[in-house]
Structures are given as C-alpha cells and as structure tokens.
Amino acid sequence: MRPLALCQQGERVMVRVIAGGMGVRRRLESMGLYPGEEVEVVSAQGGPIILNVKGCRLGIGCGMAHKIMVSNNGEKWRK
Amino acid sequence: MGNEKGIIALAGNPNSGKTTVFNALTGARQKVGNWPGVTVERKEGKAKPGNTEVTVVDLPGIYSLTANSIDERIARDFLLKERPSIVAVVLDASNLERNLYLPLQLMELGVSRLVLICNMMDQARTKGMEIDTEGLSRVLGVPVVPTVANKGVGIERLRNVLAVEVVREKDLSSCPLRYGEPVEEAINELEEAIKKHKTLSQRYPLRWLALKLLEGDQEYLARLEEGNPTGGEIRARLTTLRDKLENEIRYDLETALVERRYGYLKGLMSKFARKKWDWAERLSVSDKIDSVITNRFLGLPIFLLLMWITFKLTFSFGGPIADLIDGFFGYLGGHAAALIASAHGPAWLVSLISDGIIGGVGSVLVFFPNIFVLFLAIAVLEDSGYMARGAFVMDRFMHAMGLHGKSFIPMVLGFGCNIPGIMATRTMENEKDRILTILVNPLMSCSARLPIYILFAGALFAHHQGTIIFSMYMLGVVLAIVLARIFKTLFFKGEPAPLVMELPPYRLPTWKGVFLLAWQRSSIFVKKAGTIIFAAVVLVWFLAHFPAGVGYASQQSLIGKLGTILAPIMKPAGFGFWQAAVALFFGILAKEVVVGTLGTLYSTQEEKLGAVIAQHFTPLTAYAFMVMTLIYIPCIASIGIIKRETNSWKWTGFAVGYSLVLGWVLAVLVYQGGRLLGLG
Numbered sequence: 135m136r137p138l139a140l141c142q143q144g145e146r147v148m149v150r151v152i153a154g155g156m157g158v159r160r161r162l163e164s165m166g167l168y169p170g171e172e173v174e175v176v177s178a179q180g181g182p183i184i185l186n187v188k189g190c191r192l193g194i195g196c197g198m199a200h201k202i203m204v205s206n207n208g209e210k211w212r213k
Numbered sequence: 214m215g216n217e218k219g220i221i222a223l224a225g226n227p228n229s230g231k232t233t234v235f236n237a238l239t240g241a242r243q244k245v246g247n248w249p250g251v252t253v254e255r256k257e258g259k260a261k262p263g264n265t266e267v268t269v270v271d272l273p274g275i276y277s278l279t280a281n282s283i284d285e286r287i288a289r290d291f292l293l294k295e296r297p298s299i300v301a302v303v304l305d306a307s308n309l310e311r312n313l314y315l316p317l318q319l320m321e322l323g324v325s326r327l328v329l330i331c332n333m334m335d336q337a338r339t340k341g342m343e344i345d346t347e348g349l350s351r352v353l354g355v356p357v358v359p360t361v362a363n364k365g366v367g368i369e370r371l372r373n374v375l376a377v378e379v380v381r382e383k384d385l386s387s388c389p390l391r392y393g394e395p396v397e398e399a400i401n402e403l404e405e406a407i408k409k410h411k412t413l414s415q416r417y418p419l420r421w422l423a424l425k426l427l428e429g430d431q432e433y434l435a436r437l438e439e440g441n442p443t444g445g446e447i448r449a450r451l452t453t454l455r456d457k458l459e460n461e462i463r464y465d466l467e468t469a470l471v472e473r474r475y476g477y478l479k480g481l482m483s484k485f486a487r488k489k490w491d492w493a494e495r496l497s498v499s500d501k502i503d504s505v506i507t508n509r510f511l512g513l514p515i516f517l518l519l520m521w522i523t524f525k526l527t528f529s530f531g532g533p534i535a536d537l538i539d540g541f542f543g544y545l546g547g548h549a550a551a552l553i554a555s556a557h558g559p560a561w562l563v564s565l566i567s568d569g570i571i572g573g574v575g576s577v578l579v580f581f582p583n584i585f586v587l588f589l590a591i592a593v594l595e596d597s598g599y600m601a602r603g604a605f606v607m608d609r610f611m612h613a614m615g616l617h618g619k620s621f622i623p624m625v626l627g628f629g630c631n632i633p634g635i636m637a638t639r640t641m642e643n644e645k646d647r648i649l650t651i652l653v654n655p656l657m658s659c660s661a662r663l664p665i666y667i668l669f670a671g672a673l674f675a676h677h678q679g680t681i682i683f684s685m686y687m688l689g690v691v692l693a694i695v696l697a698r699i700f701k702t703l704f705f706k707g708e709p710a711p712l713v714m715e716l717p718p719y720r721l722p723t724w725k726g727v728f729l730l731a732w733q734r735s736s737i738f739v740k741k742a743g744t745i746i747f748a749a750v751v752l753v754w755f756l757a758h759f760p761a762g763v764g765y766a767s768q769q770s771l772i773g774k775l776g777t778i779l780a781p782i783m784k785p786a787g788f789g790f791w792q793a794a795v796a797l798f799f800g801i802l803a804k805e806v807v808v809g810t811l812g813t814l815y816s817t818q819e820e821k822l823g824a825v826i827a828q829h830f831t832p833l834t835a836y837a838f839m840v841m842t843l844i845y846i847p848c849i850a851s852i853g854i855i856k857r858e859t860n861s862w863k864w865t866g867f868a869v870g871y872s873l874v875l876g877w878v879l880a881v882l883v884y885q886g887g888r889l890l891g892l893g
Contacts, residue, residue: 154711156429156430156431157279157281157642158710158711158713159467160277160279160281160430161276161277161279161281161642161713162713163277163471164276164277164279164314164315164318165276165311165713165715166310166311166314166475167713168468168471168472168475169468169472170468170472171475176500176503177500177503177504177507179507179508179509180509181509181608181609182507182605182608182609182618182712184500184503184507184605184716187311188308188310188311189307189308189310189311189340190308190311190715191499191500191503191715191716191717191718192713192714192715192716193601193602193604193605193608193712193713193714193715193716194711194712194713195608195612195618195711195712195713196608196609196612197612197708197711197712198711198712198713201711
C-alpha cells in the first residue's frame with residue numbers, strides 16, 4: 135500500500151483505506167470514491183491530483199492525497 | 214404522509230445540468246427568495262405541466278444527503294420538512310452510475326415520488342453509451358425521462374410526466390436495494406428497537422435510521438440519547454449487531470454498505486447502459502485542456518491572464534456604452550429642468566429632479582455596462598468549467614495564505630459583488646474556513662467600487678487610468694492575503710478541510726445560460742439604483758437644500774454641517790473637506806452612493822463630474838480616497854449577509870471594525886507617505 139500522492143500519472147490503482155474523519159469519507163463516498171473502487175490517476179504533478187472516478191474527474195488536494203492509501207490492482211487486500 | 218401539493222423540488226449533482234432543466238421548465242418566470250429557517254437565497258419558478266400551475270424549487274447541487282455543507286443540509290431539510298409533491302432528480306447521463314447514488318439515497322430516505330431526468334443524453338451517446346431508460350424505470354419503479362435540456366429535447370415529455378405524477382395518489386415506493394441476508398436481519402432488528410425512540414422515529418423513516426446507525430453516522434448516533442430513555446438500549450443493541458456483522462463479513466460495515474450500494478448501481482449499469490464508460494476514452498479533450506490549464510507551471514500565469522482579459526473587457530466594452538448613457542442623463546437632466554421650469558414648477562422641484570435624482574442616480578447607473586460585462590465574463594468562467602480548475606490550481610497558494618482551495622470561487626465572485634461571493638462559501642464544509650473566507654471577502658474590490666475608481670482615476674490619472682484601477686484590485690487581493698494569514702493564526706488555528714472537488718468537463722457556455730446568470734446578478738445593481746441609491750441621493754439632496762435660505766450644497770446646509778463634523782477625521786488622509794466626508798458616510802449604504810453623493814453635491818449642468826473632482830482633489834488625495842473607499846467598511850447589504858451567513862454579531866462587528874480601522878490607517882499612510890516622497 136502507498137499513498138495516492140506518490141502515484142504516477144496514468145496509473146490505475148485500487149483505493150484501500152481512506153484516513154480522515156467520517157465527514158470526509160462520506161463526501162468521497164458520495165462522489166464515488168470508497169475502499170474497493172478502482173481509479174485512474176489522470177494527472178499528478180507533485181501537487182494536487184486529478185483522478186478518474188467512474189468517468190468523472192475529481193480534483194484531490196495535496197493533503198488529502200496523502201491520506202488515501204491505494205494498492206496496485208489485483209493485490210489481495212481483504213482481511 | 215401528506216405531500217405538499219404543487220411543489221416540485223429539483224435535485225441533482227452539481228454540473229448535471231440542473232439549472233438548464235430548471236430554466237427550460239420555468240422559462241423566465243423565476244424569482245429569488247429565501248429558504249425558510251436559514252435566510253439563504255433560493256430560486257423558484259412557476260411551471261405548468263398540466264392544467265395546474267406548480268412551483269418548481271431549485272435545490273442546491275449536492276452529491277448526498279449527509280449534511281456536510283450548508284447546501285446539503287438545506288436540501289435535506291427541505292425534502293424532509295416541506296415534503297414536495299415530486300422530487301425530480303437531474304442526472305448526467307454520461308456519468309450515470311455516480312449520479313444515481315443520490316436518488317438511491319433519496320429512495321432509502323423514503324422520498325415517495327421521484328422522477329428521474331436522464332439529462333445530457335447526447336453526450337452519453339457521444340461516449341458510446343446506449344441507455345435503456347424504460348428498463349431503468351421498470352426496475353426502480355419511478356419514471357425516467359431522457360432529455361437534452363440545453364437543446365430543449367425531452368422537455369415536453371418531462372412536462373407530461375410531471376403532470377401525471379403531480380396528481381397521482383401513490384404510496385411510498387420502496388427502495389429496491391437490498392443488502393443481503395445478515396445485514397437485512399440486522400436492519401429489521403434495529404428498526405424494532407428504534408420504533409420506541411419517539412423523537413427520532415417521528416422525523417425519519419425507520420429503515421433510513423437503522424441504516425445510518427449501522428454505518429456509524431455521527432449525526433444520528435449523537436441524537437440517540439437526546440432526552441430519550443431508550444437511547445442507551447438502542448446503542449447497546451447496535452454495538453452487538455455491528456460486531457456480529459463485521460465478524461461475519463470480515464471487514465468494516467461502513468465500507469461494506471457503500472460497496473453494496475455501488476455494486477447495485479454497477480449491476481443496473483451493466484443491464485441498462487449498453488456500454489459502461491471505458492478506461493480507453495480517458496484522454497478526452499477535457500483532459501488535454503486540463504494538462505495545460507492545471508499544469509504546475511502554467512496554471513498560475515493562465516489564471517492571471519484570464520483575470521487580466523476579464524478586466525480589459527470590462528473597461529473596453531463597458532466604457533463607450535457608459536459614455537453614451539452619461540450623455541443621455543446629461544441631456545435628460547437639462548430637458549427635465551427646462552420642462553419643469555416652462556410649466557412654472559417651483560425651483561426646488563427643478564433642483565430635486567435634475568440635481569438630486571438625475572444627477573445622483575444617473576451618475577451611478579452610468580456604470581451598469583461595465584458591471585454587466587464583468588458579470589458576463591465571470592459567468593463565462595463559471596459555465597465553461599474554468600472556475601473549478603481555478604480553485605484546484607490555487608489550492609496550494611490558498612493553503613499558504615491560510616485559506617482553502619474552495620475559497621477561491623467566493624473570492625473571484627467578490628470582484629463582481631461581495632454578496633454572491635459570501636454566499637458561495639456555503640459549499641465549504643469546514644466552518645472555520647468558511648468564516649475566514651467571509652471575513653476577507655469584502656476586500657475583493659466589488660463592482661460597486663468600480664464607479665469610484667473610474668471617476669477618480671479618470672479625473673486625475675487620465676494617462677494611467679488602467680494601471681491605477683488595477684493597483685486598487687491588487688491592493689485588495691494583497692490585503693486579503695495578509696489579513697487571512699493573520700486572522701488564521703489569531704482565531705482559526707488548525708488544518709483547513711481537505712480539498713476534494715469535481716472538475717466538470719469543459720463546455721462551451723451557451724449564450725442563454727451566460728446572459729441569464731449575468732443578468733440575474735447585475736440586475737441587483739439596477740434595483741439598488743432604483744431603491745437604496747435613489748433614497749440615499751434624495752436624502753442627500755434634502756440635507757443639501759435645507760435649512761431654507763442657505764445655498765444649495767453649501768457648508769451651511771444640513772449636510773454641510775454633518776460633513777464639517779466628520780471632515781477632521783479624514784484630514785490626516787488629505788481629503789479633510791466636508792463633501793468627501795459625507796460621500797464616505799453615505800457610501801456605507803452602498804458604495805455607489807459615494808459617486809451618487811458627489812454627483813448630487815457637485816452637480817453642475819455645464820461641467821462633467823470628473824472635471825469638478827479634479828478641482829477638489831490632487832492625484833495623491835484622490836489615491837488615498839480610493840484606498841479608503843476600497844477598504845473602509847462593507848456596504849449595508851454585505852454587513853447583512855455577513856451576519857446571516859456567519860450567524861454571529863461578533864464576527865459581523867469584527868468585519869466592520871477591522872475594515873474601518875484598516876481603511877483609515879492605510880489612507881493616512883498613503884497620503885503622509887506620498888507627501889514625504891514629495892508627491893503631494
């Protein structure tokens with residue numbers, strides 16, 4: 135697992151853990167981002183990140199991108 | 214469950230084309246009012262789907278009903294308390310899966326009569342998606358209407374469907390989503406327990422409550438013990454149920470429930486949308502534009518360039534039309550005076566009409582073209598999708614100054630008017646970020662201050678008018694940055710909320726949409742000219758004319774006396790004469806009144822206001838005066854909106870106090886500093 139902030143442009147990864155309060159998790163969930171969802175990094179230039187989530191583009195601030203842990207696709211992750 | 218007859222609530226994600234559908238349904242018959250309870254702007258319009266007229270209420274664009282931001286709370290409270298006859302949810306057909314999450318929540322909340330509007334079908338088709346709206350309708354048990362609202366396609370059919378639904382007597386449609394055996398059992402068990410909790414079970418459907426409690430929603434958990442003896446019992450039951458379930462499904466329940474919901478939607482997609490969106494189409498045109506516009510090196514220069522173009526347009530297009538209007542009012546004033554005089558009207562009436570009303574209101578209305586063009590440019594930035602990118606690009610910079618990426622949009626809107634600017638903070642989730650953004654927003658030079666700059670810069674800096682005006686805007690921005698930093702360390706310690714926002718695909722703005730938005734906002738300016746500014750200039754004229762016998766607008770008049778009392782305060786800033794002092798005094802009503810007051814007091818048939826100003830001010834005192842008007846106090850309407858949005862007299866008083874002190878100090882510094890440098 136690694137933070138989303140360290141992902142490269144063009145990578146396709148699976149969201150595994152979202153740290154942060156219930157409020158943030160709920161908001162991300164309603165925008166289609168939750169553990170278990172596959173997303174694509176559309177743009178990563180060392181600052182904020184643009185994600186492709188279910189065909190929509192989400193801008194994720196730098197701070198938040200450090201709190202979202204992702205893994206390469208296909209890695210087993212359920213307990 | 215009695216539904217309010219004749220109200221259709223329009224819900225949907227931001228950028229789903231909700232406003233376009235609203236405009237298509239209601240046409241020009243819209244009005245802006247207030248939400249009950251919270252006095253926040255609310256848009257509603259009339260539509261006539263069948264034989265009866267109904268009210269269509271445009272809810273704020275939301276992703277969910279979790280009440281994170283004020284927008285979400287407003288939408289949810291409206292749906293639960295007002296019980297509209299129909300909730301019509303606008304969906305972006307090209308992003309159907311994510312867009313269906315909201316109506317799914319609505320169904321779980323027990324909202325009985327839903328109509329789904331599958332909008333932007335053309336874009337879905339371009340993406341290669343074929344959506345079976347009828348199949349979707351059958352499974353979900355609600356009507357699904359395909360539309361392309363910006364081209365008017367499907368609106369007639371939508372009207373027909375709404376006409377049928379609005380009169381239909383129907384029981385609660387139950388949500389077709391089921392969570393599987395173990396979870397459903399837990400839900401049933403919890404429902405039984407919650408039944409006894411009167412305060413909660415009367416306000417929300419049992420199934421919704423059970424689900425929210427299982428998800429661990431703090432909002433509902435916190436209210437369990439609220440004056441109810443069964444709260445503890447429910448909580449204990451909840452804990453056992455959660456532990457048992459998590460053991461069974463082997464990971465956390467919250468995630469499991471979310472996954473189940475999206476799993477259900479994915480299932481719907483595979484059945485009724487012939488092709489899901491596809492990774493392969495990832496490098497769309499929009500992404501290519503974004504790779505330039507959000508580039509870490511190009512982002513900021515592009516933003517500055519766009520701002521520069523905005524202001525350039527404001528002056529080069531607005532200016533010539535403004536001159537025409539100016540000429541028109543001069544002509545009108547002269548003719549009105551001649552007309553009244555020829556009808557043997559009293560001299561005071563001539564003075565009231567030509568000096569007071571036409572001189573005062575006219576000198577303000579002249580600037581309408583500039584303001585309209587400014588709002589037009591802002592509307593284009595919003596509708597094209599650039600504004601969201603701006604927030605995204607500026608996030609780091611905003612963080613550095615203690616603000617939030619989402620503070621960016623309110624700040625840019627503030628250039629148009631601080632009122633929509635302050636209201637736009639409603640999408641911010643963190644209360645600290647929000648109040649901080651509100652406090653510094655009045656420093657963004659709104660369009661009401663533009664007439665003052667144009668007048669003074671034109672009169673005294675004829676060759677550097679643009680630079681001088683631009684320096685005012687920059688001063689406002691720099692002050693906002695510095696003060697935000699200071700306020701943040703003093704009052705709002707802590708991390709800003711994390712930035713997460715949707716970047717809608719770039720779109721070519723439509724003429725209709727842009728003009729409507731610009732008109733809705735700039736018409737406030739005309740309304741102000743007809744009401745508060747009109748009243749203010751009549752008052753100024755009256756005070757300038759009395760007591761009887763004194764010369765019009767002389768120092769012996771009432772207003773002259775008031776000005777003479779106030780003037781010494783402004784002496785250190787270089788404009789210690791009474792006309793400037795009363796102009797600033799009445800400018801609190803609305804900043805345009807500064808110009809209106811000067812127009813009334815200095816009114817002459819022969820000379821333009823600018824020429825008179827040039828006789829009274831030097832370039833240095835004019836600059837100090839402009840600095841003062843930029844900062845010295847938010848206008849009455851802004852003060853009102855600050856009170857409403859912060860819900861605190863303390864912060865409102867603070868906003869007024871700091872700006873008065875800061876404005877005076879800076880005006881004095883400019884004047885005294887300028888004199889030391891030998892500029893005065």
